[in-house]
Amino acid sequence: MKLETIDYKAADSAEKFVKSLRDTGFGVLSNHPIDKQLVEDIYSEWQAFFNTEEKRAFLFKPETQDGFFPAEISETAKGHTVKDIKEYYHVYPWGRIPEQLKANILKYYDSANSLAAELLDWVEQHSPQEVKDKFSMALPKMIEDSHKTLLRVLHYPPMSGNEEVGAIRAAAHEDINLLTVLPAANEPGLQVQLKDGSWIDVPSDFGNIIINIGDMLQEASGGYFPSTSHRVINPEGSDMTKARVSLPLFLHPKPEVKLSENYTADSYLMERLRELGVI
Ligand SMILES: O=C(O)CCC(=O)C(=O)O
Numbered sequence: 001m002k003l004e005t006i007d008y009k010a011a012d013s014a015e016k017f018v019k020s021l022r023d024t025g026f027g028v029l030s031n032h033p034i035d036k037q038l039v040e041d042i043y044s045e046w047q048a049f050f051n052t053e054e055k056r057a058f059l060f061k062p063e064t065q066d067g068f069f070p071a072e073i074s075e076t077a078k079g080h081t082v083k084d085i086k087e088y089y090h091v092y093p094w095g096r097i098p099e100q101l102k103a104n105i106l107k108y109y110d111s112a113n114s115l116a117a118e119l120l121d122w123v124e125q126h127s128p129q130e131v132k133d134k135f136s137m138a139l140p141k142m143i144e145d146s147h148k149t150l151l152r153v154l155h156y157p158p159m160s161g162n163e164e165v166g167a168i169r170a171a172a173h174e175d176i177n178l179l180t181v182l183p184a185a186n187e188p189g190l191q192v193q194l195k196d197g198s199w200i201d202v203p204s205d206f207g208n209i210i211i212n213i214g215d216m217l218q219e220a221s222g223g224y225f226p227s228t229s230h231r232v233i234n235p236e237g238s239d240m241t242k243a244r245v246s247l248p249l250f251l252h253p254k255p256e257v258k259l260s261e262n263y264t265a266d267s268y269l270m271e272r273l274r275e276l277g278v279i
């Protein structure tokens, strides 16, 4: 099995996209409205930023979670004991952003957020009535004017050869949020787990946009939409000397949005962050 790339502009794109999400938790779109040159510029200017010590002046604040997360403290995925080999920067429009990087990253944040609202509408339109009935409000409305939606700029450094045994760039995990929108990274490595437990590559052709379901949409849809495990594997051979930059936008509803009988978006997020030990 492989993930099919869907042409965003095709007449049946919405239907095909939602079927792919339902079957695999992932959907891959080509021919979409995100500006590829903008993404390329962001990859190179943030790569340069991660290569300087300036990043340390933007060390994240535990209370607000914006800023730079160095490799020494960056995530250990739920259920794992070895840290991922990555560092990253959390961008929120209200948060601290290095001045020279502001214009492009905020432009990207807005355009990815608009596309995401449209894709959430596709999901809603192609959900069976009994699933639609579970949503406490229209899905695009859940993220409208949300201050919680997070753009993470990830930097996976070249492999040094001294990595901890068993460490990979991003260990298998599920995303916490509603939906994640991710332009194909500048290097391959992203994989998704199928229902039979096997791992397949997510097509990483530059210019594709990759969308995946997070746990909040799984919760809100009563499990109809699966939040599937994914990971980023280490490069081999000559690719070991290459860094990888990627740019997931994690869509988070407004805190007060009711997700299910058991959770609001806020109570769900707090439970997960406590489990991860980051609050
Ligand atoms: O770097 C990638 O391609 C994916 C990153 C990811 O899955 C995450 O940060 O949740």
Ligand SMILES: [Fe+2]
Residues within 6 Å of the ligand: 173, 174, 175, 230
């Ligand atoms: Fe993820």
